[in-house]
Amino acid sequence: MFPRFLLLPLSAALVHAQEPAPPTPPPTDAKDPHHHQDAAAGIASAGRNMELVKGLTDADFLRLGAAPKTVELIVVAVWNDENYGMNFNGYAKGNATYTIPKDWKVSVKYINPSPIPHSLLVVEKDSLKKIQMPEPYFKGAAVPDFLKGLAYGTSTFTFVADEAGDYALACGFPAHALNGHWIALEISGTATAPTLKLGTGEPKPASPAKAK
Numbered sequence: 280m281f282p283r284f285l286l287l288p289l290s291a292a293l294v295h296a297q298e299p300a301p302p303t304p305p306p307t308d309a310k311d312p313h314h315h316q317d318a319a320a321g322i323a324s325a326g327r328n329m330e331l332v333k334g335l336t337d338a339d340f341l342r343l344g345a346a347p348k349t350v351e352l353i354v355v356a357v358w359n360d361e362n363y364g365m366n367f368n369g370y371a372k373g374n375a376t377y378t379i380p381k382d383w384k385v386s387v388k389y390i391n392p393s394p395i396p397h398s399l400l401v402v403e404k405d406s407l408k409k410i411q412m413p414e415p416y417f418k419g420a421a422v423p424d425f426l427k428g429l430a431y432g433t434s435t436f437t438f439v440a441d442e443a444g445d446y447a448l449a450c451g452f453p454a455h456a457l458n459g460h461w462i463a464l465e466i467s468g469t470a471t472a473p474t475l476k477l478g479t480g481e482p483k484p485a486s487p488a489k490a491k
């Protein structure tokens with residue numbers, strides 16, 4: 280004879296297991312004041328290590344080198360929130376232009392104070408429509424590992440601008456240039472001195488070489 284009463288507790292347990300879980304309570308931080316701040320303010324540039332850009336101003340972006348026909352650029356990714364942080368020295372989509380006389384030697388210091396990886400290289404403007412940047416147009420005109428990018432860091436490179444034309448200083452992180460992370464670089468066969476044009480401002484001459 281089968282002891283039917285033994286089945287009863289088991290059945291009760293199964294029924295219990297099939298009951299739906301209680302609903303998840305709503306988040307308790309719905310009234311957190313941080314949730315009501317302007318989403319556009321300070322988000323892209325959040326988390327930057329400001330030590331990496333300490334003391335820098337517009338005057339540092341373009342400076343004559345110590346030797347003749349040499350120039351020093353400082354190009355900072357995520358200078359501010361412009362273009363969701365995908366800017367150089369605060370400008371994106373070609374809205375700043377470095378003009379360098381042909382055959383000058385260009386030393387570039389790239390700085391990225393942000394936790395988001397970016398990079399820098401010189402490309403032809405046609406390349407800006409591509410998701411993946413090609414090798415730099417001028418020999419040596421890129422930071423190392425420009426497809427991977429570099430966060431919280433500094434890198435330098437030097438190249439000779441030996442061909443006149445319209446180029447770009449672009450971020451090599453995939454799809455960033457496509458999304459506007461580039462500024463213009465004109466190598467000029469007629470200019471006699473380097474200039475930098477920021478936004479709609481007038482082109483400004485390079486700062487004097489640093490005293491030794």
Ligand SMILES: [Cu+2]
Binds near residue numbers: 451460
């Ligand atoms: Cu980028």
